[in-house]
Amino acid sequence: MSKAIGDTLGRLEAVIHDRLAAGESDTSYVASLAAKGRGKIAQKLGEEAVEAVIAAVSEDDPELIGEASDLIFHLSILIAERGLTWDMIAAELDRRDGTSGHVEKASRQ
Numbered sequence: 769m770s771k772a773i774g775d776t777l778g779r780l781e782a783v784i785h786d787r788l789a790a791g792e793s794d795t796s797y798v799a800s801l802a803a804k805g806r807g808k809i810a811q812k813l814g815e816e817a818v819e820a821v822i823a824a825v826s827e828d829d830p831e832l833i834g835e836a837s838d839l840i841f842h843l844s845i846l847i848a849e850r851g852l853t854w855d856m857i858a859a860e861l862d863r864r865d866g867t868s869g870h871v872e873k874a875s876r877q
């Protein structure tokens with residue numbers, strides 16, 4: 769990877785926080801989506817997930833890159849709107865590092 773994904777997500781997260789705080793729905797897509805409520809953000813995330821799956825199955829790489837970007841962008845909005853951060857997600861992923869998915873699942877039961 770040529771650039772740390774954390775830099776990209778951190779920059780995006782900071783912009784999203786600014787837009788949510790400013791609440792300028794007329795000029796900001798993030799603020800306009802947030803103004804429609806958490807359910808609308810979640811619905812949009814679901815739509816982007818479906819579009820990413822369709823792009824993956826069709827084996828169209830540029831389309832998948834675009835849809836994956838849309839998916840992560842909207843997940844970033846949902847996380848921020850809930851008051852969570854990418855650092856929290858990273859910490860959970862790091863905690864799982866080296867842990868078998870089967871072991872992880874069994875430990876939750």
Ligand SMILES: N=c1c2ncn([C@@H]3O[C@H](COP(=O)(O)OP(=O)(O)OP(=O)(O)O)[C@@H](O)[C@H]3O)c2ncn1[C@@H]1O[C@H](COP(=O)(O)O)[C@@H](O)[C@H]1O
Nearest residue numbers: 780783784787795796797798799800812816837838841842
């Ligand atoms: N990464 C994005 C980004 N990706 C997509 N979009 C917008 O998200 C909207 C929805 O994308 P879709 O492809 O689903 O478009 P659509 O099918 O027309 O969907 P609908 O809008 O009709 O629901 C479009 O208006 C896109 O322009 C984005 N808008 C903003 N960002 C980032 O968010 C930052 C803040 O943006 P503002 O809040 O607009 O200032 C920007 O600096 C960017 O870094």
